[in-house]
Amino acid sequence: MKLLLEGLSARHAAARAGTALALTEFDLEVRSGEQIAVIGPSGAGKTTLLHVLACAIQPSSGRLEIDGREPWKLPRRELQRLRGTLFLAPQVPPLPPRQRVVTAVLAGRLPRISLAHSLRSLFYPTGIAQADAALARFDVSDKLFARVDRLSGGERQRVALARALVAQPQLLLVDEPLSALDPTRAAQAMTALTEAARDSGATLVTTMHDVPMALASFPRILGLRSGHLVFDLPASAVTPQRLQALYAQHLEELQGGVPAHDERPSATSAPVAMNCR
Numbered sequence: 001m002k003l004l005l006e007g008l009s010a011r012h013a014a015a016r017a018g019t020a021l022a023l024t025e026f027d028l029e030v031r032s033g034e035q036i037a038v039i040g041p042s043g044a045g046k047t048t049l050l051h052v053l054a055c056a057i058q059p060s061s062g063r064l065e066i067d068g069r070e071p072w073k074l075p076r077r078e079l080q081r082l083r084g085t086l087f088l089a090p091q092v093p094p095l096p097p098r099q100r101v102v103t104a105v106l107a108g109r110l111p112r113i114s115l116a117h118s119l120r121s122l123f124y125p126t127g128i129a130q131a132d133a134a135l136a137r138f139d140v141s142d143k144l145f146a147r148v149d150r151l152s153g154g155e156r157q158r159v160a161l162a163r164a165l166v167a168q169p170q171l172l173l174v175d176e177p178l179s180a181l182d183p184t185r186a187a188q189a190m191t192a193l194t195e196a197a198r199d200s201g202a203t204l205v206t207t208m209h210d211v212p213m214a215l216a217s218f219p220r221i222l223g224l225r226s227g228h229l230v231f232d233l234p235a236s237a238v239t240p241q242r243l244q245a246l247y248a249q250h251l252e253e254l255q256g257g258v259p260a261h262d263e264r265p266s267a268t269s270a271p272v273a274m275n276c277r
Contacts (some may be wrong), residue, residue, distance in 0.1 A: 001067055001085070001170040001203045003030035003053060008062030010052050013145035021060060024227040032067075035194055035204040036115030037214035037235075040224035041247050044205040047091075049224070050173045053087040055079065055207060066171070087169035091176040097149035101140075101159055105131040105149055108167035127166075134162035137192040139185075153180040158189055167194050172197055174206040180214065186210065190217045211243065 005028040010065040030036060038046045052064060052071040054271065057073045064071060071079055081147045085246040089106065106127050128144070136139040138158035139174045143151060157180045164172060177193060178186040194217055197204040208214040214221060223230040223238070223246045228248055231238070 002032045002063040002065075003028065003171070003203070004063070005052075006031075006063045008052065008059045008064055010048055011229045012048050012060045013094055022227050023052065024231055026062070026227075028222070028229065028232070030203060030205070032130065033198075033201050033203055034220060035218050036206075036222060037199060038205065038207045038222045038224060038231070039185065039209075039211055039214055039220035039246070043226075044224040045227040047175055048206060048227075050088060050175055054086050054164055054173050055083050056088065059214060084104060085170045087164050087167040087172050089160055089164045089172070089174045089177065091179055092216055093156050093163075095148045095156055095160060097147070099148050101135070101143045101146050101148060101151070102131050104159060105163045105166055107136060108163040108165070131158055134165045135159065137165065138162055138189055145232070154182070154185055158185070161189060161193060166192075168200060168202075170202055172202045172204045174204070176207055176209060177211055178208065180185055186213060194218070211241055 005026050008023060008026040009021050009027075010023045010026075011019060015022065026049070027204060038049060040046055043205055048057065050060060050075075058072050068080065069082070071082055074082065099168075108222070109127065132141050134142055135144060135158075140155055140158045140162070143155060143159065148156065148159070157177065161177060164174065173206055174193065181189055190213055192208075193202065195258075206218075213240060219235055220232070221235050221238050222232050223242065231241075231242060
């Protein structure tokens with residue numbers, strides 16, 4: 001699925017009209033099947049970007065095209081069909097606590113099945129093998145019939161990723177998929193996610209605070225700061241100096257410093273801490 005953003009500006013989903021923009025004059029082109037990691041300090045506009053791409057937030061200005069179509073100019077029914085080909089996995093998985101894992105995972109198919117089928121599936125799940133296979137990619141297939149409220153935070157996050165795979169989207173948007181996982185599970189989950197997207201030909205865009213993992217797992221990196229695209233580079237070109245500049249103000253605030261007007265790193269600057277959680 002191809003994406004095009006030209007001069008796009010947008011506010012955060014919870015922001016009122018007239019408040020500051022979360023994205024400003026944003027330009028981006030993504031080829032079908034690409035895999036991209038979006039990094040940057042908190043408040044950079046990363047989550048807003050995912051919501052814009054998911055057609056959950058209408059841009060304040062500028063243009064968004066998905067496979068050559070402008071979503072917000074489509075008739076309502078066509079917009080709904082387009083949304084059915086996208087999947088947005090939020091940082092906090094919206095999994096009903098008393099639901100069985102198998103049902104929660106198979107809910108990823110809801111945009112592609114009939115209402116009658118979805119209601120039947122609540123009582124007699126169909127596609128159990130599909131759910132089991134998706135869970136196995138994230139090493140949680142043993143939780144297939146467990147209740148969601150019996151899972152740990154990391155298990156819930158992996159179940160949510162399995163649901164994203166079951167959805168079989170053409171565009172997969174994932175917000176901080178590793179926030180509840182230890183390093184070993186995080187590496188396993190990231191490998192499973194990128195391999196599954198590659199196998200299906202889906203375009204994958206994910207936000208990440210774990211910079212080393214982003215650089216190791218994705219060929220293309222977007223650096224966002226204060227709603228602007230600071231860089232759009234191959235992972236091999238994202239140097240410690242670029243990261244220092246990207247996170248400079250964030251690090252100064254953590255240290256109680258005053259943000260500098262010129263945020264370019266000096267020759268003596270130490271490389272930025274690479275795991276920017």
